[in-house]
Amino acid sequence: MPAREASTSLNRAIAILKVLGTAEGARDGVGVVRIARLIDREKSQVSRTLKTLAEAGFVVRDPRTLRYRLGWQLFTLAVSATQQHLTSLAPHLLRQLVANVGECAHLSVLDGGAVLTVLSESPPRTEQAIQAEEWVGRVAPVHCTSAGGALLLDHTEAQTRSLLAGQPEMDAKLAALLDRVRLARRRGYATVNEDFEPGLVAVAAPVRDYRGEIVGALNISAPKFRLGRALAAAGREVRAAADGLTRALAAHATNRRIS
Template sequence: MAPVTHQPSSAPDPSAAPRGHGLRRDIDLLEALASDEAQNAGGLGVVRLAQLVGREKTQVSRALKALAAEGIVERDPDTLEYRLGWRLFSLVARTSENRLVRMAEPVMHALSADLEETSHLCVLSDREVLTLLSVSGHSFRVHGWEGRGVPAWQTSAGRVLLADATPDELYVRFGTATELPVHELWALIQEASRQGYARVSEEFEAGLVGVSAPIRDFRGRVVAAINISAPKPRLGERLDVAGHTTAAAAARVSALLGWEPRRTPPPRTRLT
């Protein structure tokens, strides 16, 4: 009688899930913690996060504990809610935007010391302005805004970051999804381009004013913005002075990135 040979089972092995499967689930959690809901609330609990990502509460709890152990998320000891952690922002600042951050930080310290206000380094992320770095005029960094996104059309930083966009690109990016009609946003962008900086007064938040100026790379393209924001009673009467000072600081960073202001910018498309 011939010996019986056991053939490998064709049943799927539950442990053989795609290697990126767990990472995808972690990314879903991080995206939920970066949502407007989480930012407005200052964090989200396990139950709400489980609802947002469509997973079991126990699974989400285990994943969050692992992420918290690595500093990717943080848990508030009082509310027990989670928010994005310091290590995530640190990793971002040290990778793709590393050179920009390194060039901008000392200039921003000098600017903040000059104006006695906190300065922010901002980039455009889809329809939002994302803060990469915040510094004060002292020898420390300010983390309250780092990693936080705000609507581009409401901020002075958004108006300078969109300086290279054509009207068609603005319609594609924003459509009718904003509180500000595209033709009005276009006019504000053009005004900021003529002035060399943008200014807002209580348009993003009551009692808050700010100015922003563009940082350009060696091609002359706007890649970032330096922003100064402060309470209106403190900065409101010197917005234009702050705008010119911030524009000079942004130009210094642009020069460090290889931009030569003598180059003539390409002709702009008119809004019809």
């Protein structure tokens, strides 16, 4: 395919996806004739492009109305983009959080029924720097971690129960986790006090994407003798940092839509 023709086809596909991303497309779907009229293209061209997009999973056709909507493959890419933006925007907020609290800070995400640490920052003290590096890539249970409590803030009891299904002493773990989540909803942050590891306390707050959905959690963890008495103050700092990352994700999404 000549470069010029390929460019035209790509532009046509982009125009179609933008039409399907409007309120009209989300509500009722859009038919071929309507799309062709809106983007000022021939119906046959639009049909061919829609067929290609459907084969790739970017659009779906309602067999009853014959109208098109955005497909799940597009939403999958959007989620992937959000994760990339999350890890690219988080380091600055983590460094600021470390400067304010003086302890190791982490970015965690929900990985199935566990909490996965994907980024860490530490104060310029060798011992704590080593501890922070050890957290990256580490998987921890949701039921006894502050990040787990923050990441499950929007989960129903049934959803939370399903995450713990099959675990020993599930009822006791579920009760403790639900209590932690309820308290976190009121405070805006979740805490653990030696629940995960003896002598360790931690606090975490949720990070949301432009849709308001929780996509990660920022948390501070430290020995109890250092942070135990200042856990509430650290919680407010973590919540402020998480809110800042949430705003950064929303602003990035807005800028992308405008451009």
